[in-house]
Amino acid sequence: MVDKFADSLYGSSRGELRLALLDRLLPEMLTLERQSVLDVGGGLGQLAAWFHDRGHAVTLAEPSGEMLARAGEQLGERSVSLLQAPLQALPQETPGPWPLIACHAVLEWLADPRAALVTLASLLAPGGQLSLMIFNRDALRLSNVVKGNLEKALADRLEGTGQRKRLTPISPLTHAQVASWSAECALEIREVAGIRVFSDYLRRPPESDADRERLLELEQRYCRADPHWRLGRYLLYTLVRTDGSDTAVESTS
Ligand SMILES: C[S@@+](CC[C@H](N)C(=O)[O-])C[C@H]1O[C@@H](n2cnc3c(N)ncnc32)[C@H](O)[C@@H]1O
Numbered sequence: 001m002v003d004k005f006a007d008s009l010y011g012s013s014r015g016e017l018r019l020a021l022l023d024r025l026l027p028e029m030l031t032l033e034r035q036s037v038l039d040v041g042g043g044l045g046q047l048a049a050w051f052h053d054r055g056h057a058v059t060l061a062e063p064s065g066e067m068l069a070r071a072g073e074q075l076g077e078r079s080v081s082l083l084q085a086p087l088q089a090l091p092q093e094t095p096g097p098w099p100l101i102a103c104h105a106v107l108e109w110l111a112d113p114r115a116a117l118v119t120l121a122s123l124l125a126p127g128g129q130l131s132l133m134i135f136n137r138d139a140l141r142l143s144n145v146v147k148g149n150l151e152k153a154l155a156d157r158l159e160g161t162g163q164r165k166r167l168t169p170i171s172p173l174t175h176a177q178v179a180s181w182s183a184e185c186a187l188e189i190r191e192v193a194g195i196r197v198f199s200d201y202l203r204r205p206p207e208s209d210a211d212r213e214r215l216l217e218l219e220q221r222y223c224r225a226d227p228h229w230r231l232g233r234y235l236l237y238t239l240v241r242t243d244g245s246d247t248a249v250e251s252t253s
Contacts (some may be wrong), residue, residue: 002044002066013212014199015065018138018234019046020216021195026050029191029196029238030129035099040087041106043078051102052078059094061085076235087116088122097125104133105234108169121185123243130187130236133195137172139233146201175235187239193223194232 034055039048042060044067052058052075060075062068063086072082085093087106098194103120108111113134120130137158145152152158160168175192182189198218206212222228229235 002064002070013205014196017199017216017219018195021193022047022150022236024220025193025195025223025236026131029193029236030100030131032056034099037100037102038090038096038098040090040101040103041109042071042102042119043067043105045074047081047102047104048080049075049078050052051185052080056100057081061084061087061094062091063087081191087119091119094123096123098123099125099128099129100131101128102131103134104131104236107132108135108171108173110171113171113173114177115180117178117187118185121187126241128241129190130239130241131239132178132239133234134173134178134234134237135169136194136235137174139194139200140168140172140232142231143200143233173235175230178235178237182239184235186242188242189237190240191224191238192229193236194229195223195234195236197228198221198230199231 026036032054036057037048037051039051039058039060042048042062045060048058048060048071059081060068060071061083062082065084068082068084083093087103087110101120101124103116107116110116115134120132124130140158141153141156144147144158157170162170179189196219197251199215202215206215223232
């Protein structure tokens with residue numbers, strides 16, 4: 001799947017747009033102090049490179065050896081630690097606690113994304129930040145309707161099956177799920193934005209550079225504004241691990 005992923009997610013204007021939006025949003029949404037970063041399911045290494053180039057010590061964890069090898073090539077001379085491990089093994093492999101974790105576009109590929117969020121929370125230091133990006137199930141419904149897949153939308157058969165080499169995730173998530181699961185593991189939602197709130201619904205892709213720039217400006221202007229962020233193809237969160245002492249006090253009172 002490495003080539004398919006590289007072509008369809010990054011070898012396209014959608015991929016470029018996602019990276020351009022992240023470049024603007026991550027410094028706005030995270031408190032960045034050159035702290036160490038664990039990039040979980042780091043794929044081809046773009047995010048690891050981004051953090052590295054801003055002075056962070058980065059560990060990229062990725063279960064696929066093929067993907068990890070490609071990330072190593074892309075990272076070139078950068079000194080990023082590469083760890084071949086799935087998210088589920090990270091409490092043993094690299095327990096931290098980490099001040100900053102990134103996990104982008106991974107949870108929607110897992111059979112149990114809720115358990116994965118609990119694991120990520122356990123790796124965070126108190127006050128630590130999790131930059132979480134998930135594939136938005138509500139946006140998937142809208143794009144199916146826009147494409148005319150009415151029967152599929154009405155039956156709410158939106159998720160991929162994991163059969164054949166398709167890039168429709170098996171566990172697309174809703175904002176409501178992220179909100180309730182975060183609360184369960186003492187993660188507070190500090191920031192949220194939609195990634196590609198307009199671009200995936202266009203009837204015609206922009207044809208000129210000027211239109212591509214206009215589209216980027218529109219995405220940037222509305223990605224954190226209600227109601228638009230809610231229909232971003234991906235939702236980007238900053239989740240902060242609240243200390244835990246509050247929870248302990250509440251449970252004994
Ligand atoms: C859609 S890609 C996202 C890659 C990268 N985070 C990004 O935003 O470009 C999903 C990644 O999750 C990885 N992955 C799949 N199962 C995983 C697991 N159990 N733990 C960690 N990563 C996993 C895949 O190998 C793939 O690199």
